[in-house]
Amino acid sequence: MKVYYAPQSRAVRTVWLLEEIGLGYELEKFTLGQKEMRGPEYTSVNPNGRVPTLIDGDVTLTESTAIAQYLGAKYAPALIPETDAGNFAQYLQWLHYAEGMIMGPMGNYVVETVLLPPERRNPELAMRALKLMGRTLARWRPIWMDVRFWPAVLPSPILSQDMQSLWLGVLRLILTGSPLFQPTRTG
Secondary structure, eight states: OEEEEOTTSTHHHHHHHHHHHTOOOEEEEOOTTOGGGGSHHHHTTOTTOOSOEEEETTEEEOOHHHHHHHHHHHHOGGGSOOTTSTTHHHHHHHHHHIIIIIHHHHHHHHIIIIISOGGGOOHHHHHHHHHHHHHHHHTTHHHHTSTTHHHHHSOTTTSOHHHHHHHHHHHHHHHTTOGGGSOOOOO
C-alpha cells in the first residue's frame, strides 16, 4: 500500500487512519505546492495533481473521504456500521457532510489565518469563511444538541464511553457558543 502525502493537507486523514488501523504503508511525501505534484510522473497516478492518493494493489483512490470509507470497509469493518444497521445512513451522511459542506469554508479560514504569510492574509475573507461555516453548522444545531444523536453516529468501537463523553462535551461547548471556541479578531 502506498500513500502520496503532504503535511497540512487532507492526506493527514489518510495517514492517521492507516496508523489507527495498524496497516503498513509506503509514504511518498510532498510539500504543498511542490512542482513535482503537477508533473507528468505524479499526474499519471493522480490527474488532479493533489494529495492524498492511496494505491492498494490495483485500486487507486484520490479523495480523502472515499479513502477513509474504503479503508474502513476493507480493513477495519468493526469501525463501519453494517449497511442494514440503523445508523448506517447517518454514518454516510456525516462522513460526507464534513467534506462537502464544512471543508470549503474551513479551508478558506485556515488559509487566511494559518497558511498564508501574515502580510498576505485577509481578515475579511477569514471572517466571511467563519461566518459561512457558522451558518452551515447552525442549521443542524437542534439535531446535534440532542444527546441521542451522537451515540448513534459515533461507532462505539472507535471511542470508549469516556472519550464519547469528552467529545460530546467539547461539541456542546462549541455549539452553545462557549468563548473558548469563538474566533478572535485581530487588527
